[in-house]
Amino acid sequence: MDIAEVAKRSGVPASTLRFYEEKGLISSVGRQGLRRVFNADILERLALIALGRAAGFSLDEIARMIGSKGTPDIDRELLVSKADELDRTIQKLMSMRDGLRHAAVCSAPSHMECPTFRRLLGIAAYGAISGKPGTLSAKRQLTTR
Structure with missing residues (x-):
């Protein structure tokens, strides 16, 4: 799914998607011309980021919780705090x-x-x-x- 489709389906602007990629929150799997391409699971990852932001977590805290390998490792003590x-x-x-x-x-x-x-x-x-x-x-x- 290219970046325009991800932006359309998630409601997250392409500029934010690029910023999230810079921060290591998401990663593209390649390019289709000049456009970044993402796996279908990007929408679930963006939902996790949105949930974290809505709860007041910083992007750095969210990055630590969702991990770089795509498998969330959510700190339960941080959730309680x-x-x-x-x-x-x-x-x-x-x-x-x-x-x-x-x-x-x-x-x-x-x-x-x-x-x-x-x-x-x-x-x-x-x-x-x-x-x-x-x-x-x-x-x-x-x-x-």
Whole structure:
């Protein structure tokens, strides 16, 4: 299957396919004129890459997991670590959502007078200044009154 067909069937642009090949994530089996040619299993490999990217893995992490021989060797500890990271992100986003919803209906004359909104500002400011989330749960900080 040539690169144009792979791009069409996978939805991955040809430029991305060339980049993935440079990174060692995929490999062509030859050329047909000027076009790269891939085995049919390229679509499954691209699906693995897409899954890894959707889960937040870097291309280097994905490359290590899918291996160069085409047989995935997925690091289960890395999967657990990423799942834990996603749990923390979900919790933070849910807390942010809850704070924003509260601010939208808060009866305080100004958002700046709303204690919940002020805590939300503090959490955001701490994250922006330190580059990392606070040590207390954001949800706990928002719901503590």
